[in-house]
Amino acid sequence: MNAYIVAAYRTAIGKAKKGKLRLIRPDDMAARVVKHIMEKTPSLDPLLVDDVIVGNATPEAEQGLNIGRMISLMGLDNIQVPGMTVNRYCSSGLETIAIAASKIEAGLADCILAGGVEMMSLMPMGGWRLVPNLGIAKSNPDYYWNMGITAEALQKKYKISREDQDEFAFHSHRKALEALAANRFVDEIVPITVSETFVNSQEKAETKEHIVATDEGPRADTSIEGLSKLRPVFDQRGTVTAGNSSQTSDGAAFVLVVSEKMLKQLNVQPIARFVSYAVAGVEPKHMGIGPVEAIPKVLKRSGINMNQIEQIELNEAFAVQALSVMRELDMNPDITNVNGGAIALGHPLGCTGTKLSVQLLHEMKKRNQKYGMVTMCVGSGQGAAGIFELMNNG
């Protein structure tokens, strides 16, 4: 049994703490995307949805209490559809699609809303209360390294120069700016209306509405010269800067995954088939290299070779990390992150996997490609990769 994607949408990605999406709660934001999918799939009765599976990398506080269930309640306006939350850090949003597909393939479900949401405006990195295991903190402190330090460790291992990192970052912005200028994301974005109540200069509470429909991350004034002046953040003598790392972001994304039976029942055309998915473990201190293990694994499992992949979304956690992966696997830069990556567009952790899948599917459609891949590194030493096959409906 195959699992098909029939709808794929995301919010624009907001800049954490500075952007307008900071003004909405993550459950509200995700529910809007779910509602949008339901509107775009009029034949789908909410009661046909078997489950809502939501990826989130910091499931606490506003994102706590099983936010997946809250989103099913809020997004579908009924109590019968359940919901769950999945955390595999940065691949959470791809993991949810894989779980949905597996359930469908196993005959446990016919219709699942799979997605991810992350509001980094609200949460400190690593959550509100970081409490390492004392034994591990003593024996393997690198398990708790912040991601920036692992990026520096990767730099030491793979010797990616600062210049190459900055240049990569610059191109990420340039590609993203071109994509924005060409309205390439418009079809996939659910405009979010955000209401802001604040104290104005007359010291009175005032309410304003903002519509967020454009990715906020790309910077028109980015230059290689400007990037090269930034100081390393994580290692005084290092190379990783705020400019050549991914941005912290807010966003939500969902896809509708259905069985063949459901395709017929709803009488809808599939966008793509979910081919396969693999995760792999690597040294936690070299977590950024994760895709190098995950990609061969997923290719082998699906019986597809790398040459057949026509487009790749490789999450740009750090320029050094993306470059290390691309060089190790000899990946083609021309088909990778064609509209820019997380350095420019942002990386809303638990949402990223779904967001990149949404972007990939829409761009593959525009380019009429067959196989595409989403891949990313994952904190504490993992990699994930998923393959989609575009359905030629013509």
Add this chain to the structure above:
Amino acid sequence: MTRKIRKVAVLGAGVMGAQIACHFANIGIEVLLLDMPAKELNEKEQKAGLSSDHPIVRNRIVNDLFLKATKLKPAPLYLKAYASRITTGNFEDDLHKIAECDWIIEVIIENLKIKQELYTKIEEHRKPDSLITTNTSGIPIQMLIQGRSEDFVAHFCGTHFFNPPRYLKLLEIIPSPKTNQEVLDFLTDFGERFLGKSVVSCKDTPAFIANRVGVYSMMSVFHLIDEFGFSVEEIDKLTGPIIGRPKSATFRTCDVVGLDTLVFVAQNLQKALQDDEAKDVFQIPEFIQHMMGNQWLGSKTGQGFYKKIKTEGKSEILSLNLDSFEYQEKQRVKFGEFEAAKAVPHLNDRFKVLLKGNSKVNQFYQKLFFGLFAYVSNRMPEITDDLYKIDEAICSGFAWEMGPFEIWESLGVKKTLGMMEAMGYKAANWVYNMVQEDLSFYQLKDGLKQYYDVNSNAHQTIPGTENLVLLNNIRSSKTIWSNEGASIIDLGDGIINLEFHTKMNTIGSEIIQGINKAIELAESDYQALVISNEGENFSAGANIGLVFMLAIEQEFEELDMVVRTFQNTMLKLKYASVPVIAAPHGMTLGGGCELCMHTDKVIAHAETYMGLVELGVGVIPAGGGTKEFAYRLSKEIAQDDIRTNRFRDKFLSIGQAKVSMSAYEAFDLGYLRKDVDEVIISKKHQLSYAKKAALLMLEKGYTPPLPTKDITVLGSEGLALVYSGADGMEVGNFISEYDKHLSVELGKVLSGGELSEPAQVSEKYLLDLERIAFVRLCQQKKTMERMQSLLQKGKILRN
């Protein structure tokens, strides 16, 4: 109605104006800071599409100047956040806002016409009764009031701050004949108590008091160079700390101030002073003219008497050879005469040693000081009627420890007069009259310092000090106990003061003995104890030399006893049956900080630089400092709090050896307690206030704190955070491997150790952990290296 200052306008945002604005912000006053409007758009503003009347454009000059000032070092603000107390604007759009201001301070260019034009506009907007003062140093106050209204003139005078205004204590007040006495009285009191300044009222004579005498003194050094042939380094050695002047002495001070500034003042003085018997001293010597010609003006042009160069990434300081006018490697200076002088601990006794004899150095000092003595004596009554004002002005404005009359007195006034005569220096007649009456410049009477008043030919108490408690004035008459390192002085009203007087006020066995004695006396015969001193710093911390010696000799049991004694002494302070108040100022580090943390209340001078800096010498705070942090952390944590974050903040203060850059910052770092400890701006009033605080505690009914056994520590939860955090810092090259080791040692105490769950522990438990860790660290080679570095080179080693 009593005058109140709620809002101040500072007109002119140059280096002085902006910093004066900052100092008013420091004391909690709203400030309006204005400067010229910008007329044209710059590139960035054009790009942003702003119009030329946009406030961002109009206020660009003032905003840039203000921003630059806030980045100055040393910082003009006590806390960066205080910048929000200052609003900026420009002379054209915002001058009307001075109508809301109680005090308008003019700090614009030294040009009579421009100042007068501004004053005309000020008259249009200011509210009646508001104060207007000028920071001029070059234009007579009398000329500035010409053409002004009666109300303006009555509320106008000079208020001359010294750069940097936060740190240099002098504030000269220069009235015109028409200034209201009420205004002068108010400014004197406000300057002293609110701004923490030494206020000296001056006559309206060129350069007023401090610059007149200070520049004279500098110029006279320049002229002596020709005669004695000393090098730049030698002069700075001769005119530095050995005679109670700042380390920057003569030439480094010149480089910082700018030679052009100094020459400008000297030339103006030379022009203005027709009747000054020593006006030739203000003549610019040839070598200075040569330097001016070459634009060797000091730091501002990159070279002056010294030049900093960088070779292979290392910076080196060269000095100017005044014969060849070439920069050469700095020479180490050694004078045989200094050996004897250095053996004299008190500056007051040192001048006798330095001036006695016929060596080149002795003769240099004789000429330098005799010239100065003659000069200042002859300035009376020209620049002031009161001799103490000359000493006070030069000490607070140029950071000398002793003023000319004080130095003269230390040499014996009469004897020195004879020597001066023999060498051709002519002192003023009033000095002869005074000596004839068998009087001296100063005397102490009933705990008050009195000066010789020329007009009444008798001693008078220095005005404004009648109600102040100053240790220097009562030490000789009120000391009730003392040893080598500490003295106990009776402050009256049942309050005693413990004073330290070791080198840098480091805490060794004498001071420990002193503390124990003071508590014993306070509990038996008195009612409260204040710990304060009038040294340069409150205390640089525990005596590391002693710890180092014991560690080298592997006397670890002895070392354990020493630490235990320190800890027990701190506990005695905390649980004494009488109020104990600490009044720190300046550096209050390590053991000095721990001491403050164990008192009932700290009355800190605003310029208090506090920190538990033990990690810098390879140990952790073990005099109860870490314990006290655990205790304070425990009190802060409320139910369901994210306690690990609070643990982290407390940990980082000690773990990064953070030192507060003002007393206010010490609250943020956890060394001072909000709602308990207090800050006072005026150093002069600090001890009097501390004494009053003790009396108030007594009046309310004092009971000491009860011993606690319920300090909540986080155990493994906190410690794990330290292990993983310190590892990240090391990997990121922010700390060394040994720093990580020290962090873990600190973490083991602050968290209470590897406890399975957060638990309640006693002070004793934590003190034991502190002490054991301390002694354990003293057995480490790298700790020894750190201590050695501090002891031998005065430098913190991060090995």
